[in-house]
Amino acid sequence: MKYATILSLTLTLTLAGACGQQERTATNDAAPATSVAASTPATALTPEQLGELGALIRKEPGRADELLGRHHLTRQQFEQAIRDVTENADASKRYAEAYRKASA
Numbered sequence: 001m002k003y004a005t006i007l008s009l010t011l012t013l014t015l016a017g018a019c020g021q022q023e024r025t026a027t028n029d030a031a032p033a034t035s036v037a038a039s040t041p042a043t044a045l046t047p048e049q050l051g052e053l054g055a056l057i058r059k060e061p062g063r064a065d066e067l068l069g070r071h072h073l074t075r076q077q078f079e080q081a082i083r084d085v086t087e088n089a090d091a092s093k094r095y096a097e098a099y100r101k102a103s104a
Helices: 002-025 030-039 047-059 061-070 075-086 089-103
Strands: none
Touching: 047 061, 047 075, 047 089, 061 075, 075 089
8 A cells, every 4th residue: 555655645736747838838718628638527547447557657658638638627626536545455456467467
């Protein structure tokens, strides 16, 4: 559980750091779209799907928004989904295993 929590926090920080530059350069026109997208419920992804997505984002941080968009997720929704997974020991293990496999 401790390893999965550390792994998910590391992934979240990596994602936030990789995407932070894009947020700073965004125009004001993008703000309403982001707030609308953030208010819609996230697609229910399994812990395995989240693990694979997280590994892809870590491999290609420049494509994070594109990869998240394929699953109709914003960064905030993805981070919340990771937090939700870490609250369940079984889901955390499933996420961590999928992340390891996809990272290999």
